[in-house]
Amino acid sequence: METLWSPWRSKYIGTFKDEQEKSKEECFLCVAASGKKPDNETYVVARRKYCFAVLNLYPYNNGHTLIAPYRHIGDLTELKQEELSEMCVLMQKCVAALKEIYAPHGFNLGANLGRTSGAGLPDHLHFHVVPRWSGDTSFISTISDTKVVSIGIEETYSDLSKILSSK
Numbered sequence: 001m002e003t004l005w006s007p008w009r010s011k012y013i014g015t016f017k018d019e020q021e022k023s024k025e026e027c028f029l030c031v032a033a034s035g036k037k038p039d040n041e042t043y044v045v046a047r048r049k050y051c052f053a054v055l056n057l058y059p060y061n062n063g064h065t066l067i068a069p070y071r072h073i074g075d076l077t078e079l080k081q082e083e084l085s086e087m088c089v090l091m092q093k094c095v096a097a098l099k100e101i102y103a104p105h106g107f108n109l110g111a112n113l114g115r116t117s118g119a120g121l122p123d124h125l126h127f128h129v130v131p132r133w134s135g136d137t138s139f140i141s142t143i144s145d146t147k148v149v150s151i152g153i154e155e156t157y158s159d160l161s162k163i164l165s166s167k
């Protein structure tokens with residue numbers, strides 16, 4: 001168990017820990033990360049040492065993937081160097097794999113930090129990898145977790161996990 005809090009905040013620890021535990025139980029990224037359900041049910045397409053990649057169930061576009069650390073933390077500044085580095089490498093691999101599958105015209109990569117920015121899940125940091133095609137809409141709606149498209153998620157899962165396991 002990681003210690004996330006500074007000693008000067010110790011009087012708040014009780015409350016924060018409870019909230020932290022509660023938010024972890026309800027967190028779909030923690031559920032996916034835990035591996036308690038098979039990866040092909042939670043759509044985890046790749047696992048690395050510190051982070052993993054999972055398909056967004058409310059995708060903006062085909063292949064919309066999330067990269068997240070295993071740790072349930074929301075603050076970018078709390079990520080360790082090795083977590084951040086590995087997430088960036090995995091993001092690059094996802095872009096390569098999605099290029100191979102969908103040949104999109106471009107990508108949006110990014111994170112929403114805090115609910116105000118549009119994060120649907122502010123307590124568990126995640127980066128979006130969103131393939132883009134000419135004619136779809138703006139970046140803001142891309143990563144704001146709002147637009148829903150229906151796609152063949154099973155097919156995306158199978159293609160993407162296959163390619164990522166070889167990268």
Ligand SMILES: [Zn+2]
Pocket residue numbers: 023024027028029030031071072073123124
């Ligand atoms: Zn979480």
